[in-house]
Amino acid sequence: MDVLKTILWDVDGTLADTERDGHRVAFNTAFEKAGLQRRWDELCYGDLLKVTGGKERIRCDIQQGGMPPLSDADIVALHADKTVCYQALIAEGRIPLRPGVRRLLEEVRDAGIIQGVATTTTPAALHALIEHCLGHEWFDIFAVLAAGDIVANKKPAPDVYTYALNQLGADPNATLAMEDSENGTLSAKAAGLRCVVTVNAYTKKQNFSDADLVVSELGDKTNIQVLANPHQLNNLSQVRLHHLQALFDPSIV
Ligand code: XBP
Ligand code: MG
Secondary structure, three states, X not given: XXXXXXXXXXXXXXXXXXXXXXXXXXXXXXXXXXXXXXXXXXXXHHHHOOOOOHHHHHHHHHHOOOOOOOOHHXXXXXXXXXXXXXXXXXXXXXXXXXXXXXHHHHHXXXXXXXXXXXXXXXXXXXXXXXXXXXXXXXXXXXXXXXXXXHOOOOOOOOXXXXXXXXXXXXXHHHEEEEEOOHHHHHHHHHOOOEEEEEOOOOOOOOOOOOOOEEEOOOOOOOOOOEEEOOOOOOOOOOOOHHHHHHOOOOOOO
């Protein structure tokens, strides 16, 4: 029987709804500061989210004719400025954690289960979110922070999860990924992990047929919607640690 020993959290869309009002706004501010006419509205940003990684997303928009051609150095500089804009937005406290995230993080921490982060976003963006949304102590609680260009291939490739597993010496059969997107789920599954998905406005119509549980949110005060429950977990008014453990050992209910 497998036992849950490690949880790896995605960041954008999972810990916090960062894309529409965080990353997108920061990209547009950086475009404006660079004298570019291009702005990413909510709809077109949703389409561009098929590409993970901010620099990769800019390159995709250039290829699709949305932005004028830019050199690699210009893309790197533009993205670095976007990251500074994003850090400022996060520091202003504009982006809260998603419902139930702090509750579950603390329940898992108190149970002595190892937690880490596996994200596509830039380390500086991740650090801002930990500092301002979670609290400084989480730098010590998370046993690994795997982010951005630390791996060659971003999600949906498995690399960032495989990197985090290797850093921890963790067994994929004892590790759970917390995700919000199809690309994230594909990445986690390709690394051999079980995966729980909390959808958001940008991801709710994506394909999660391989996920182990799909819910509207982790749940705090209001009841959650269960969108896919292949392991037939009971009493899912909110996602609790014992539900996650039951994905590994069905005798836990
Ligand atoms: C997140 C991303 C990131 C952010 C922007 O995907 O794709 O690129 O949108 O961050 P996931 P950067 O949640 O699957 O990790 O601009 O720092 O890349
Ligand atoms: Mg995500």
